[in-house]
Amino acid sequence: MHLFGGVWSPSCASYALKRTFLDNRDVCPDNVVDAQRNFYVDDLLISMQSADEGIRLAEQLQHITSLGGFRLTKWVNNSKEVLESIHESGRHKEVKEIDIEGKPLPAERALGGRWDLEKDQMPVVIKLFEQGGSVTRRDLLRVISSVYDPLGFLAPFIIHAKVIFQEECRRKKGWDEAISDSNEVQW
Known part of the structure; x- marks a missing residue:
């Protein structure tokens, strides 16, 4: 038994996730194997060519991880089609109750940065420090x-x-x- 919350928890979670993919590789399509390489601790950041591919990948990921006892949650996507395909309980709180048809998608955090879902951009702010004299x-x-x-x-x-x-x-x-x-x- 492992109690989550300790400093070792991210590495244990990563190991358990990778082990789930390894143990179920016989039912794991190639695109899911590729997707598992794009997990960063507990975030998955991956780009797909179309909404249909995104929907299919989301379904496959949810199935494979459920075989290992995981339930993927806090789904966020810049495609409203993909978001609609994910049950409301699995979506991130900011897009859970969103009127997908009328309201623009919000900005979310992804890997320590901001992701503007509507524009599909990750804006970066660099603060240049003002000083009175020369640069040191x-x-x-x-x-x-x-x-x-x-x-x-x-x-x-x-x-x-x-x-x-x-x-x-x-x-x-x-x-x-x-x-x-x-x-x-x-x-």
Whole structure:
């Protein structure tokens, strides 16, 4: 018996979920096997080509996980068709009682970020800290470290900031000294 709520619970839940897929692989379609690789602790983030594929995958996932004693809940989707196919009790509270026909879908949290369901976008807010003088190495690190991007969507942009930071580290300047003029322009 395992009591959930301890610091080890996410790893136990992940193990139990993966074990369910493994134990039921003989009845598990290929697309469900692929989907199980897209669970992040207890969140599933996956993209499908059509609402029909999404509905079929949701049904298959619910069936396979039920064989392991799981009941998938808090379903959120940017397709109103997919949401309608999921019983109201299984939907996330923000879309549980929504008038799917008339009301726009809300923004939800997904993997530590916001997901605008209606626009199917994950907006990112980066706070550039205002300071009175020049930009310092400390300022660079503060901004770079404040970006939470578990899926790496922002990596092509953040890498430029990290290169600037790396160049300033190689110059062996202090944390509160101004960065070079050329790097400040790039920043």
